[in-house]
Amino acid sequence: MAAQALAEIDRSLLAREAGPLPQRTHVLLSYDTARFPFAAVLGRDVFRVHRLDRLHEYVRQHRARHGRAPRLSAKDNLMVCDMMARQPEDAAFWRLYHGFMLRILAPLVGRGISYTSHPKLRIHLSGTSSVSSFHHDICVTKRPDQINFWAPFTDVDGTATIWLESDYGKGDFTPVPVRYGQVLIFDGGYLGHGSVDNVSGVTRVSLDMRFSYKKATTRAEGVSLMNRVIQVIDAKTADDEEIL
Ligand SMILES: [Fe+2]
Numbered sequence: 001m002a003a004q005a006l007a008e009i010d011r012s013l014l015a016r017e018a019g020p021l022p023q024r025t026h027v028l029l030s031y032d033t034a035r036f037p038f039a040a041v042l043g044r045d046v047f048r049v050h051r052l053d054r055l056h057e058y059v060r061q062h063r064a065r066h067g068r069a070p071r072l073s074a075k076d077n078l079m080v081c082d083m084m085a086r087q088p089e090d091a092a093f094w095r096l097y098h099g100f101m102l103r104i105l106a107p108l109v110g111r112g113i114s115y116t117s118h119p120k121l122r123i124h125l126s127g128t129s130s131v132s133s134f135h136h137d138i139c140v141t142k143r144p145d146q147i148n149f150w151a152p153f154t155d156v157d158g159t160a161t162i163w164l165e166s167d168y169g170k171g172d173f174t175p176v177p178v179r180y181g182q183v184l185i186f187d188g189g190y191l192g193h194g195s196v197d198n199v200s201g202v203t204r205v206s207l208d209m210r211f212s213y214k215k216a217t218t219r220a221e222g223v224s225l226m227n228r229v230i231q232v233i234d235a236k237t238a239d240d241e242e243i244l
Pocket residue numbers: 135136137188193
């Protein structure tokens with residue numbers, strides 16, 4: 001997605017103009033990977049590898065077999081992403097994804113939700129430059145009612161993961177560690193986020209999409225949705241039911 005660069009906008013003004021803010025900028029939702037084995041399905045059906053976090057090594061080997069230099073680039077990220085694009089709409093991965101929305105996300109929200117039906121899988125191979133400069137989704141989507149769903153299928157930290165600012169308009173981006181089995185839910189319309197050059201030695205395979213209350217159009221509904229998600233996850237964590 002083309003995004004407006006941070007330097008081009010008044011970052012602190014964005015969120016301020018939008019009115020009341022959610023209780024927190026982001027929250028982590030944990031789920032059971034035995035029930036939703038996204039990584040195993042991707043490894044089996046799409047990439048034909050056992051270790052998604054080692055995809056960069058397989059790509060390097062592929063390049064070597066074709067007499068190409070080992071250095072990876074953005075083209076390699078796209079080439080691997082295209083492998084997912086060849087999957088049919090009713091592929092096992094998408095059935096699992098829709099099952100997750102039906103059985104985990106929608107009950108958590110407690111109301112009908114709209115969500116992206118076939119979002120793009122993102123690949124950030126170790127050894128490649130940033131795949132997304134720092135931005136705010138609202139500048140592109142113009143959808144103040146939406147919040148962000150970001151699920152990695154490899155354990156990511158440091159330069160392999162998403163970077164968020166600590167508060168609206170701060171611009172002090174730091175990496176958010178997210179394990180496979182967790183979804184980062186964050187206020188990406190207004191909270192700056194992006195990625196950096198991946199020098200971690202770990203490839204990130206992730207899926208990101210935005211969701212909202214069905215028929216929502218306003219920022220107030222987006223804030224209400226974010227607060228609802230935070231409250232339900234906090235309550236479950238307090239009950240020692242971290243795994244949904
Ligand atoms: Fe974004």
